[in-house]
Amino acid sequence: MDTIALIIQGFSVALDPTNLMYCLLGVIFGTVVGVLPGLGPTATIALLLPITYVIPPEAAIIMLAGIYYGAMYGGSTTSILLDLPGEAASVVTCFDGYQMAKQGRAGAALGIAAIGSFVAGTVALVGLSFIAPPLASIAIKFGPPEFFSIAVLGLLLVGSLSGGSPVKGMISAAGGLLLACIGQDPVYGTLRYHFGIIELSSGLEFAALAMGLFGVAEIIYNYEHSEEGKLITTKLTGLWPTLRDWAEAKWAVVRGSLIGFVIGVLPGGGAVISSLIAYAVEKRIAKDPSRFGQGAIEGVAAPESANNAAAGSSFIPLLTLGIPANSVMAMMYAALLLHGVQPGPFMLTEHPGLFWGVIASMYIGNVLLLILNLPLVGVFVQLLKLRYSILAPIAILISLVGVYSINNSTFEIWVILFFGVLGYLMRKFAYDAGPMVLAFVLGPIMEKAFRQSLLMSNGSFQIFVERPISLVILAAVAVLLAVQIYRTLAHKRGLELPE
DSSP, X not given: OHHHHHHHHHHHHHTSHHHHHHHHHHHHHHHHHHHSTTOHHHHHHHHHGGGGGGSOHHHHHHHHHHHHHHHHHHHHHHHHHHSOOSSGGGTTHHHHHHHHHXXXXXXXXXXXXXXXXXXXXXXXXXXXHHHHHHHHHHHTTOOHHHHHHHHHHHHHHHHHHSSSOHHHHHHHHHHHHHHHTSEEOTTTOOEESOTTOGGGTTOOXXXXXXXXXXXXXXXXXXXXXXXOOOOOOSOOOXXXXXXXXXXXXHHHHHHHHHHHHHHHHSTTOHHHHXXXXXXXXXXXXXXXXXXXXXXXXXXXXXXXXXXXXXXXXXXXXXXXXXXXXXXXXXXHHHHHHHTTOOOSTTHHHHOHHHHHHXXXXXXXXXXXXXXXXXXXXXXXXXXXXXXXXXXXXXXXXXXXXXHHHHHTOHHHHHHHHHHHHHHHHHHHTTOOSHHHHHHHHHHHHHHHHHHHHHHHTTTOTTHHHHSHHHHHHHHHHHHHHHHHHHHXXXXXXXXXXXX
């Protein structure tokens, strides 16, 4: 009953007129971001970070969260109608969603995507509501050795699961760790790697780094690689799936929701990986796998459910352990820090209104998205007529003004431009920027925990294996590392790996 009472308390925060307005703005803006190909929630939240300075913390996090899960809803629209994913997690939806649209079943595809997203989002929130409190109470007992081990596991998963080459992922993560070392030593306070630049004495500003790597870089890259798809139709009928459609898709929604929930909790997992796995599972267990890619409704229901469930469950490690599971959660981590809120096990007791208010707002936001997305899908489709050549310069100008407003420093403008160019080059050469940002966040946590552990043990490394939880986590790290090395060597030798 305590959890139920706390959720009710959260609804009293979420239903505050100001917070409710920001929740509505967040889900609408998130849907628009998802519909417009190219920008995505990570870049959008990065660009909006400076704006959260002037917004109350509850409203700011509620709005940013709404943008994240709202983009999961909106991304399916362009995937189905244009064969262009509006958001990275909706790539898999293109496979069968566009084929359904070509067969005159665009309404059914959009309908099952919205319903599956709602069901999955609700499942994730129920899990978040009932898993987060006990996990936070366990995490309170964690010491520096446990947090060091978790951070190491997070870095390994981030580097290997974030898509593309695992080697490139680890290189990107290593770059993030080096960038995190700039500034003051966390234990002794001495300066390091500041190269005589006074502005670097306090370290790199996370907002400027993130806005550059994701916001500016994405805008430049998408401007260069703008794609156009053939819109199937803007007049949609039959948005509610038939009984036959629902019979075929219902278990795909359930499986996608469960897969997304589990994958979303893992560092480096997130919506993209979960949607790929959910689609692969449905194709593997299908009686007729040849239907997939030809307009199978399960091929829409499973990935859309998975990416929305992952969006909700990714809040669990952030709010309970203070560990961001993906690049979007890294932005949320930064937004919380901007308001003086330290994510982690004590957040539940120190900021219960914010903790439960955000969770309650996500229940409300999911209902708002279901109400808005189906009737207004035709309106959102009209946004596709906006020219990217107009949107891109405006977005860059807003980001430069925003990053300047953080410290009223022109140095931050140079930082965002530098990382904008770096992020663009990383995209060009297929290096994922996500591991770099996550490593930048996890690096200080890992370093501080490591050095505190050695101080506790008088310099003995045995402390990491003497404590049971730390030992189990490090054992998992060793197993995952061994599996990754084996798969890499086997791939180079052309061996067939077991699936």
